[in-house]
Amino acid sequence: MTAVSIGALAASIVNRWAWWQNALKGNFGPMHEGEPQQGFYRTRFKGGKWEPVAIWLDDETGKWVAYRAGREVDPGEAWNFCRTHPITKEAYDGAINGQPFPDEDETVAAQVAASGHNSGEVDRADEIADQIEAALAGMKAYAKIGDDATAAKALSLRNRLNELSREADKKRDELKRPHLEAGKAVDAKWQPLVKKAKAGADQVRDAIGAWETHKLQEERRRQREAEQALLAAEQAQREQQADVAVMEAPAPTVAPVETAPSPIKPTYGKAASVKVVTVVKDVTDWPALAVYMSAHPDMQTLLRQLAQRALDAGRTNIPGITTEEKANVR
Template sequence: MTEQSIGALALKIVDPWKWWQTALKDPSKIGSKDLPVHDSDPQQGYFRVRYSKDKPFEPVAIWKEDGAWLAYRAGREVKAEDIWTSCCRHPISHAAYEAAIDGKGWPDDDATVAAQVKPPEPGIGDNSAPVDEADVLKDQIENALKGIDAYKKITDDATASKAQSLRNRLNELSGDADKKRDELKRPHLEAGKVIDKHWMPLVKSAKEGANAVKAAMDAYETEKLRKRREEERKAEEARIAAEAAARAAHPEGEVLEAPKVETQPAPPPEPVGQIRATYGKAASVSVKIVVDQVTDWPALATYMSNHPECQDLLRKLAQRALDAGRTAIPGITTTEAAKVR
């Protein structure tokens, strides 16, 4: 048997589509000894490829004809050797290839994403009037948001894949809108920085001076309050001492007639003081109870533990401790949760 006839027989025995068919059934084998991948050594089959994560997949067909490799990407002829290593890990069925060529998208596409990222047909919109980019993005975002209902509950990997596509699209639209917002806002921010650089030192220095004066006034009024409270305390002690002396001055058992005291209305609350100035407005002086120092942190934490803000803070601190690898945290239960990034 000649070498040429042996080669022809080998082609009949070895199915040239075998690599692709096996990869289609079990993509995890791609790159293994069962389905090796080598540069410039393409295999027949149908695949898809994209050269950027924010670009849609394009269909690829590779086959050998009359001893020469042929390859088409989205209907455009390319070199099989050049595109092989980019597309080989994404095998697709022939039906999926045909549907993509016909512009029907991919089976695992989210419908909204497929509709929005489909490339425009040549010539469409070339002579259209200028449009507001915000209006275009608004329409795209509103249409994308309509697709959220399909993923309120995800029950299989295929749906999760479509949901991720919609999430990526919404994040992409959010990024586009934020970039445009930043682009339009930046000149104003730069102008604002120039103004702030000129005026804020004046604002801060004057405010810091006013705050220093206020701190001195607070200290003065607090000292006045302390002296007043001390005088009140001494007056109360003197009253108690006088009553005790009066009781001691009478024989034991003598009944004293209670003094007649005219009923007086309750004294009005202590008026709020004012510091009047010869320039500008007066300052009011009020008395409030303030924390001086914490003497028992556990007791304070227990007392405040029913406050929603305290609970929220404790929950965040507990999560931070878990994220740092600590597990023995009292007062909580934990569970495993998958977080998509």
Template sequence: MRQVPVAIWGDAGALWCKVEGSVYGGDRVALAWQRINLPITEEVYRAVAERGEPWPDIDPTVADQIRAGIGGNQPPQDEAEILREQIDAARAGIAEYASIGDDEACNRAQSLRARLLELGSKADKIREREKRPHFDAAKAVDARFMPLVKDAKDGADRLRRVMEAYMTAKAKREAEERRIAEQARLAEEAKRRASEPGPVQPPAPELPPPAARASAPIRGAYGRAASIKPVIVITDVTDWPALLAYYSDHPEVRALVRRLADRAVAAGEAVPGVATEEQRKIA
């Protein structure tokens, strides 16, 4: 929003105001007074209104861009290129505010920040405008084909889940059969050793049951085969404190807990294990 210098004074028992070179009286004075949001000195008024100098609390780059207007006197160009030049010029001024030592510098920094936000908003609106026809066309294509994609995938996933349940049950059954066969073998071996003459031999060390053979791919009469891969999955959490303690040093867990703590502190909760301070955030 452009700031306009306004002068208000009294003369012959009446109030007068001067706005952009024009002098008004009566109700226009009251209207101008209502719209004033920042009092300034006469020196600042004369510098800005009469000598055309920039406001003392506006960043020089912002003042130059506002004075020139978008594109200045240049012939029409690509909007993105114009905005790129202005944003680059504004960003170059950020270095002037590596640290802020007084209110005037803080006000200038805010003017530069406001300009960058304004330019970013312009770029975003142009992006939305130029993207809209392509976005609408893409939505039309998706509306035709995505239901087909989703229905086919849903059907395939339903079959996969049933097949996985069957193959899991089959693997458990085969593992139990191997365990029983190994127990029978060990019992027969112990019985044989007991019947042999001579000193009793110590039992042979127990060996792990034979490993399961790799499952062959599932091949139907049509299409590609499906590979089978054994995986270990969690079916339930039996000790939450132990699980959280195990992952307490994991960076992703810490980041998540920090976000939860930030949210709780912002809501006014007293969160243990954190240090807090009151800061000022700029909206």
């Protein structure tokens, strides 16, 4: 073989890895189904564990060869599913030896690898509980995240916890649904009766309340008239004594006696008490009311929520607040 042909062959061999080497850097070249590129990759079935894939062109046969997790597979089909997931040779070797990929959370990798192996003797709720506890214990590694690789692994653990949460909730819903349907049937029969009778009772209550309010207003009117009459009598007495040399102390006035409304006693059922309360009739000055209530914790919470809603809607220059940019992981 001439020097030229040897050099061409060497270049050809080197170039077989070029696509994969560039893909490792995020520079993916043209990809065509069934036309593999030599390199190391990984793939998985939906919801399953990642498995290492090696693809190369056999020099002796001139045919493509592919192995997935140590078993020979169709090169074209393997390429179709692994081509967007190149991995390093070191990651491939580690995975072949049973180690998780460097960017995988160990707890997640172990749980995914063991999924589907329940013998049936273990209650699924207990199994999920154990997996959740293991995943929560793994959170210690991500108490503080200092690089993108750790953030990606932490996200895997978060996704696993969400997955376990959804599975547990799905099972809870499945077991609870028959009871809910039975409850709905009971409600459909009895709730209309409950609501109809309660609505009637509330209507009667409101009518009684209107009458008691009318009596209260009349009593307040009589008290005001009595106070005005008393003041007028005192004024007249002072005017009559204006020419008297020796002024006598005025007689003490007696304020009207406040009496609580009497309870209502029916001939059937329990008695009802009547309590005088003061209620807001109307708001005449919204800004003044807002300032007065602004120190209340509930008001502050509401204002904070309204301010955030305004920010979310794109509003700017909202007075009375400071803002900061924050990365929100969804």
